Amino acid sequence: MKIKGILFDKDGTILQFKSIWIKVMEGVIDDLLKMISETGNSKLKKQLCLSIGLRNGEVDEKGHLASGTTRDIANAFQEVLPQQIPFFHRWMSESILRRTEQSIEYVKPVCNLSSLFKAIKQKGIIIGIATADDYETTVLCLKHLGIENDIKFLGTSDLYEKKPSPQIVERFCEQFGLEKEEIAFVGDTVVDLKTAKNSKVRYGIGVLSGVGSEQELQNLADFVIPTIEYIINGNKEFIWDSREGAAKKSEYSTYVL
Structure with missing residues (x-):
């Protein structure tokens, strides 16, 4: 059964994670501190950062910033805030969107996405x-x-239900009339690969372009590659079609199967 659909995670998988999201989240935290009249409270700012897995500019691969939803982040913040904030999740969504718009030039691809996606689509995927x-x-x-x-x-x-729920995969399959065995799921975190497992897709592929470590990803992935551009090898074959050829093409690729 051939692969007919690929689901990609976004942050850390198709776009560079640290170039944008640390900047955005630090800005959101500053906005939050200002809103509750705690501007300059470095202790609270540190607590807020730690609550989502951000420590001294480094991201915990298992923290909320790495793979949590806006609601997860809002809930983590609320637990350390000195007061309850009404409609906090809505405020978080709006603040993240606004800060992303202000920093949009820092949204950068992990590779030449247009070229890669063109090659994928040409194969009917x-x-x-x-x-x-x-x-x-x-x-x-x-x-x-x-x-x-x-x-x-x-x-x-x-x-949809947040990852690692299989709901997103199920809806993708329903919309395009695909079987789960015809899907590859690609991401940079353990949550992404757990989604692949829970969904029973054909392949779960880990990429090292985001926050996930090779050791953690290897435990769950069928393939671990540096970035999504390695999903197609020099012979224009997908890695699952020619593992041996792809491995020879890139000394950096690790294949778990």
Whole structure:
């Protein structure tokens, strides 16, 4: 059974994670501190950062910033805030979107996405996104990267159950009449690969372009590659079609199967 659809995670998988999201989240935290009249409270700012897995500019691969939803981040913040904030999740969504718009020039691709997606589509494969981010922020990023027309399905956490629930994969399959065995799922975190496992897709592929470590990803992945551009080898074959040929092409690729 051939692969007919690929679901890509967004942050750390098709776009560089640290170039944008640390900057955005630090800005959101500053906005939050200002809103509750705690500007300059470095202790609280540190607590807020730690609550989502951000420490001294480094991202915990298992923290909320790495793979959590906007609601996860809002809930983590609320636990350390000195007061309850009404409609906090909505405020978080709006603040993240606004900060992303202000820093859109920092949204950068991990590789030449247009070229890669063209090659994938030429093989008759449908491309989708499965992200913990919200719909509006996701569309904003895709438009900036110039790939919004390449993406035929947007699975975001405000429209579907959050990963690692299989719901996004199930809806992708339903929309395009695909079987789970015809799907490859690609991401940079353990949550992404757990989604692949829970969904029973054909392949779960880990990429090292985001926050996930090779050791953690290898425990769950069928393949671990440096970036998504390695999904097709020098002979224009997918890695699952020719593992041996792809391995010879790239000394950096690690194949678990």
